[in-house]
Amino acid sequence: GAVVSQHPSWVICKSGTSVKIECRSLDFQATTMFWYRQFPKQSLMLMATSNEGSKATYEQGVEKDKFLINHASLTLSTLTVTSAHPEDSSFYICSARAPGQGWQPQHFGDGTRLSIL
Amino acid sequence: SQQGEEDPQALSIQEGENATMNCSYKTSINNLQWYRQNSGRGLVHLILIRSNEREKHSGRLRVTLDTSKKSSSLLITASRAADTASYFCATEPGGTSYGKLTFGQGTILTVHP
Numbered sequence: 001g002a003v004v005s006q007h008p009s010w011v012i013c014k015s016g017t018s019v020k021i022e023c024r025s026l027d028f029q030a031t032t033m034f035w036y037r038q039f040p041k042q043s044l045m046l047m048a049t050s051n052e053g054s055k056a057t058y059e060q061g062v063e064k065d066k067f068l069i070n071h072a073s074l075t076l077s078t079l080t081v082t083s084a085h086p087e088d089s090s091f092y093i094c095s096a097r098a099p100g101q102g103w104q105p106q107h108f109g110d111g112t113r114l115s116i117l
Numbered sequence: 118s119q120q121g122e123e124d125p126q127a128l129s130i131q132e133g134e135n136a137t138m139n140c141s142y143k144t145s146i147n148n149l150q151w152y153r154q155n156s157g158r159g160l161v162h163l164i165l166i167r168s169n170e171r172e173k174h175s176g177r178l179r180v181t182l183d184t185s186k187k188s189s190s191l192l193i194t195a196s197r198a199a200d201t202a203s204y205f206c207a208t209e210p211g212g213t214s215y216g217k218l219t220f221g222q223g224t225i226l227t228v229h230p
Contacts, residue, residue, distance in 0.1 A: 006159070032216060043205060043220045044160075093159055097216060103148070106218065108159035 003027060004096050006109025014117055015086060021079045021112045023094030029074035030096035034106070035067075038091040050077040084116045123206060123221040131229050136193040138224040140206030141186075147211035149182055150218070151191050154203045198230040
């Protein structure tokens with residue numbers, strides 16, 4: 001079945017560092033991917049919609065300059081947390097929907113746990 | 118974004134018992150989906166119910182949808198210890214917002230062997 005791979009799975013870094021998270025669709029092409037953020041014991045909040053070949057669409061309240069999204073190919077979207085601070089520590093998850101006739105479920109990566117010291 | 122509510126927030130049962138989780142949402146939807154998340158992992162899609170459907174079954178899962186009350190329920194029958202996870206409902210709108218999921222707060226299910 002369709003698989004979405006996310007890398008890295010865990011990042012620990014110092015405050016002020018920029019961190020890049022990759023989301024790959026392994027066996028299908030995804031023109032659209034989604035990035036979510038999840039705080040401990042809470043739900044997922046949609047951050048942005050990543051569109052291949054065009055600018056990402058950000059949800060209200062999400063800083064575009066803080067969370068840079070690049071969807072340069074049909075199988076890869078990246079989320080860069082720029083100048084990360086402790087409040088950016090969270091679990092980041094991407095998803096993509098495989099193409100096909102009719103409705104297809106979204107496939108989620110295993111997430112990236114980001115810890116900023 | 119709007120978040121739906123789920124109850125209970127946590128549910129603890131014995132193996133073999135049934136588990137029921139409820140979800141409410143606020144806006145009109147194209148469909149409602151249920152996902153499972155094991156601790157620290159991504160989400161796995163369980164079942165989808167369309168806005169014009171009232172009930173759906175898949176193995177030990179049964180989902181109901183009441184669009185007049187904007188609510189859904191997920192029933193897991195004959196639960197197993199391996200069912201221990203967090204369960205989220207997610208609504209998907211139609212139109213230009215297709216694909217953008219709004220998740221409920223989730224129910225943490227613990228099944229004791």
